[in-house]
Amino acid sequence: MSDLAIHGGPKSKTTPYSRPNRYGELEKRYVLEALDDAGLMMTNGSMVRRFEEAAAAAFDCRHVILTTSGTTALQTALVALGVCEGDEVITTAIADAGTFMSILAVHAVPVFADLHRDTVGPDPGSVEKLITPKTRAIINVHMAGIVGDMDRFLEISERHRIPLLEDCSQCHGGKWRGRCVGTMGRAGAFSMNESKHMSTGDGGFITTSDDAVARLARLYIDKTYSRGETRRGDEVLLFAAINARPNCLTGAVALAQLERLQENLAARDRIAQRYLAELAGLQHLRLPQIHPDAGCAWWPLPVLYSGNEPRRDEIAAALHAEGLEANSALSPTPGNLHQAVVKDRKYFAERDAIPHFLKDVEYDEWSCPVADEIARQVIRLPVDFRFTDQDIDETIAGIHKVWRHYFGE
Ligand SMILES: Cc1ncc(COP(=O)(O)O)c(C=O)c1O
DSSP states (O other), rough: OOOOOGGGGOSOOOOOOOOOOOHHHHHHHHHHHHHHOOOOOOTTSSSHHHHHHHHHHHHHHEEEESSSSSHHHHHHHHHTTTOTTTTTEEESSSSHHHHHHHHHHHEEEEEOOOBBBBTTTTTTHHHHTTTTTTEEEEEEOGGOOOOOOOHHHHHHHHHEEEEEEETTTTOOTTTEETTTTSSSSEEEEOHHHHHHHHSSSSSEEEEEEHHHHHHHHHHHTBBTOOSSOOOTTTOOOSSSOOBBBBBBHHHHHHHHHHHHHHHHHHHHHHHHHHHHHSSOOOEEEEOOOOTTTTOOOOOOOOEEOOSSSOOHHHHHHOOOOOOOOOBOSSSSSSOGGHHHHHTTTEEEEOOOOGGGGTTTOOOOSSOEEEHHHHHEEEEEEEOTTTTTHHHHHHHHHHHHHHHHHHHHH
């Protein structure tokens, strides 16, 4: 007789996951300070600058530039790295759409590297094979807070003289040999939407220690206005740019969230370490393989289920029925190559015309087999800094219960 909840047995998770409001007195204090300041626009109030200075000190880089989202942070960084129309930018076959949409936004050609099973980020071997004379940047996405072998990426970037842009949206505060992610490549880009370690509801920022990159990034997010260096009326617009200026309310919340980051990371680490220790050795379950020099900034933990029977979706359904949050996707889509915007080059909302810079590009939807396998196998286990010990006890007990039922463990 099965005692699985999916067959009518008692649920493993007896209470909802604990998620109290992540914003508190600190955020309120800084938001009120921003409202009492000289204005909310970043050029009038001080909160955007205060966040940028505090974040540059925390991550140990020369510049932090706050923007409106992770996507605009990436887009801005690509422009600042000199990416032009028709250039190729290598990224990963599975990540949030914002990563490759930022490439399309600057009229560059996204090229998709296959994934690495240990990190679920881009495989450096696959990245290197895709380099051509047109490659102008490589985006290494630190997926799910897992830091892969950065030495490989840095070595490839240096040997081919192609700048590395680190997408740290899912990896705030992650480290490699003690250095923060986002500070090893020429630039880093972070999202602060509400699923992220630091959240401003929506928001993002760029990290760089390259003064020229920082200057271009600041110009790009502000229509290339020089802000004070030129008399109003005499502005000279330098190149086509956008408005991705953050305001001081975002700066205020970002500053408070930055101050909470280390505590947040420690709580996430305790949870992830429990999963890694207490789920090790379960049949057909592959846990991420972490390099000893990596300091991960855990996000929902992707594990790979490789059994044939039952199928992954049946396992996920059984876990859900137990009351567990177990998401069976690494990202919102099953993979970038399977989206019409990529495979059919469907660029415009209301027209089927293929833009000039994508005219000669062809995508093979099935060119990233590891990514497709990961999409079929992944189960994401919940990691949230607000969880209680009971949340994790019950989650791990529920996983063991499901495994006992199907595999007799
Ligand atoms: C890896 C990665 N890159 C980029 C983004 C885009 O960030 P945003 O939603 O802030 O534009 C996200 C957001 O989920 C992400 O996870």
